[in-house]
Amino acid sequence: MLKQRRKPAWILFVLIQAFLGSCIGIFALSGYQIERLPAATYINDINIGGLDFQEASVVLNDYNDLLMRKGRVEIAVNHDRYTISYDQIDGRMDVDETLDKIFNELSGNSINHLVVGENARTVHEPVVVFNTGKLSAEIENIFSQYGREPVSDSYRIENGRLVYTPEISGIRADYTALERRITAHIHSLSQEALVIEQDDPEIFVAFSSDNGEDKEAFKFIVSSAHIRLAETDRNEEEGILEGLNGSIIPSGEMVQLSKMLDLSGLTLEGRQDLVNRTATAVYQAFLPIEGITPVNRRPSEMVLPYSEPGLEAVISGENGDLVLENSTGQTLMLLCEIRDKSLHCYVISPENIPSGVLVAHKKDVVEPPVIYSVNSDLKKGETRIVTEGREGFTIHVERVIGNDRGTLYTDRYDPVSRVVEVGDSPLQKGSK
Structure with a gap:
């Protein structure tokens, strides 16, 4: 009876020892620093598998030289194409930073590589650096032409009819969103064109001119x-x-x-x-x-x-x-x-x-006075009208709206004399 009771204690002891050994092994692997990269290690499409730090640096530096000479970001907006060279934005891959990141990442995941195997493909993003100010300037230079100011709503008259034209929204490029998308494309090292549709609402944002005010x-x-x-x-x-x-x-x-x-x-x-x-x-x-x-x-x-x-x-x-x-x-x-x-x-x-309507009433009419002028070229009793003259009068202006009538003001127009030329002076008629 006593022997049977001791067996579970020995089994438990063995299991604890095994567990402790496994933990020690895991901790040991966790602190393990790899010297060479696994065979299927890539930076995007660049294979640096099986290389140590220095060997990988040589490969990436060669690629970096090519990138700085011929690398570009090609952008397609509908049928328009634009190119920003890496040289324009001081673009390059930070080789040391990229490799430090990869070696540290793989060293910290030694257990994972032990489980999945040495030949499991791993793809890593490079650390690409560039002048963000120069990139922003290039982006604004390209995309500013695609913006437009809003056209305010308008009213007009056509053949006596009131015609309303709603506002046409303006379009402005969201340079923050563009920078984010183009930066991601640069980090991919892709030389394929980055396609940006002109109706992409994330990039081309509609805006109004009314500033939220009710019209x-x-x-x-x-x-x-x-x-x-x-x-x-x-x-x-x-x-x-x-x-x-x-x-x-x-x-x-x-x-x-x-x-x-x-x-x-x-x-x-x-x-x-x-x-x-x-x-x-x-x-x-x-x-x-x-x-x-x-x-x-x-x-x-x-x-x-x-x-x-x-x-x-x-x-x-x-x-x-x-x-x-x-x-x-x-x-x-x-x-x-x-x-x-x-x-x-x-x-x-x-x-x-x-x-309503305006009504003008003519009142107080005054006939024009007549001015006679003697013209020696005219025969006795002959007359000629030089100016007809004009009567004087007063105008009372009323505004009539429905059954309501009200006087607005009064205008007075003075008479203009009638000028008549005669052959002899009418003032001399009947005089001795």
Whole structure:
């Protein structure tokens, strides 16, 4: 009975000794430093198996010399190809660092090699060094051409219809992502082209111009007007359109023509007339809207051929301008087009606001006085009209919105004398 009890104790002792021996062996292998690389050791496609540190250094230095002379990074973007030579970025393999890393790694994994065998293929990445600043400059030089600025959303008028064009996003290259991807390609020592698709969202990032701000959407044409244009230079007309189109007038601010157009140079032929017709079109487009008040508007001294009296606005004098106050409670936009030789102006708003029509009432008509002038070339009793003259009158301008009617202002037009030439003075008739 006593002998049978001692056997398990001896067996346990033997097992403990075996375990301790195994541990000692494992620890010994863990600290083992290899002198030569296993037969199937590669740096990417370069076989350095069976070589010691110095022999592997010779092989890699030879390859490094070739790499620095002829190595390149080829980048393909769609059909475009670009090359960055290793020389441009001071690129090379750090041979000592690469081999130190491999020898240390394999020495620390001696047990693994013992298990999988000497001929198991191991592939290691080289330590490649280069000037990151030079690489960044080359990347920016290549990829900056693929960026584009965003095109803001826009409104325009086509044949009296409001047309909205949504924003087109801009594209910018993510240079951080590009550097990361190209750096990985360099470390692979691959001489194959690195393909980057132009629709790759990681590389080419879409961005907007609105900076996250909410924009008002203009939906309603609340008022419009048109004025016939005289024969003018087409470039002048285009300049007028460019200045007016898209002007934004927030509520509480002023519609001011001098902020839209250059009002200088009015002495140039046709310029004064074009500016006055433009001012009149803008004036007649805004004034029917409830909440629009004239602040600086000058009437003409005479009736104009393109506008009903009382509804014109002329730019004259040293500080001539057209200024209207926007108290509508809405942001307004001015859009224009030239169609059928007329300047058409439209006022656009995010919300439909009250607007009506302008009515000009002529009152207090005064006949023109007659001035007689004696012309010796005329026979007695013969007359000739030199100028017809013009009656004087008062214009009361009203804004009518639905059933509401309100007087805005009164304009007065002085009479212009009628000049008549006669053969003898009418003052002498009946005199002795």
